[in-house]
Amino acid sequence: AQSVTQLGSHVSVSEGALVLLRCNYSSSVPPYLFWYVQYPNQGLQLLLKYTTGATLVKGINGFEAEFKKSETSFHLTKPSAHMSDAAEYFCAVSPNFGNEKLTFGTGTRLTIIP
Amino acid sequence: DTAVSQTPKYLVTQMGNDKSIKCEQNLGHDTMYWYKQDSKKFLKIMFSYNNKELIINETVPNRFSPKSPDKAHLNLHINSLELGDSAVYFCASSQEGYRYGYTFGSGTRLTVV
Numbered sequence: 001a002q003s004v005t006q007l008g009s010h011v012s013v014s015e016g017a018l019v020l021l022r023c024n025y026s027s028s029v030p031p032y033l034f035w036y037v038q039y040p041n042q043g044l045q046l047l048l049k050y051t052t053g054a055t056l057v058k059g060i061n062g063f064e065a066e067f068k069k070s071e072t073s074f075h076l077t078k079p080s081a082h083m084s085d086a087a088e089y090f091c092a093v094s095p096n097f098g099n100e101k102l103t104f105g106t107g108t109r110l111t112i113i114p
Numbered sequence: 115d116t117a118v119s120q121t122p123k124y125l126v127t128q129m130g131n132d133k134s135i136k137c138e139q140n141l142g143h144d145t146m147y148w149y150k151q152d153s154k155k156f157l158k159i160m161f162s163y164n165n166k167e168l169i170i171n172e173t174v175p176n177r178f179s180p181k182s183p184d185k186a187h188l189n190l191h192i193n194s195l196e197l198g199d200s201a202v203y204f205c206a207s208s209q210e211g212y213r214y215g216y217t218f219g220s221g222t223r224l225t226v227v
Binding site for chain 1: 118147158162170172204206214216
């Protein structure tokens with residue numbers, strides 16, 4: 001079974017500041033990990049994913065995340081926030097095989113302060 | 115061309131009615147899903163079909179019935195709608211979703227009054 005915990009349902013950062021959104025997972029098998037972004041009234045868009053290999057993964061819009069097995073974490077970062085980054089962000093986990101479901105965290109709303 | 119398209123985008127209906135939401139994907143994916151997003155933005159899987167075969171059926175009232183006429187389509191029919199069914203319903207598709215993630219539609223906002 002898998003689960004995801006996103007710490008902080010709301011995060012506010014100033015424009016140009018570092019963005020850090022936290023995600024911790026629990027999985028009984030090696031996980032695949034994902035970050036999705038949801039803009040208002042839209043569907044979810046894949047930002048980045050970790051499957052195997054390099055633990056630091058880069059995604060779209062300047063975001064990156066690092067898989068840390070020892071900490072069971074997959075935090076999302078961006079060095080400099082833009083106004084356009086304001087959205088809801090979801091971390092998700094799946095087992096590394098089969099057609100098992102993607103399990104989502106409860107989401108973090110990111111607000112950018114001008 | 116939209117990769118995963120859902121219709122309608124908005125649906126307002128009275129309690130007790132029966133309604134359907136349609137989903138189509140043109141990505142050639144072999145697996146499709148229905149997710150429900152509640153008012154707190156929590157996403158929960160409802161169903162998954164792989165090549166027209168039901169493979170995930172979460173604890174969902176049997177008033178909800180998915181139908182997959184072919185691997186590019188997955189429709190959701192809801193009988194006897196209740197106030198608690200109000201939510202945003204997302205369709206998604208994947209090819210080896212555990213590896214590549216899902217492609218989501220833009221959602222159907224269902225409001226039951």
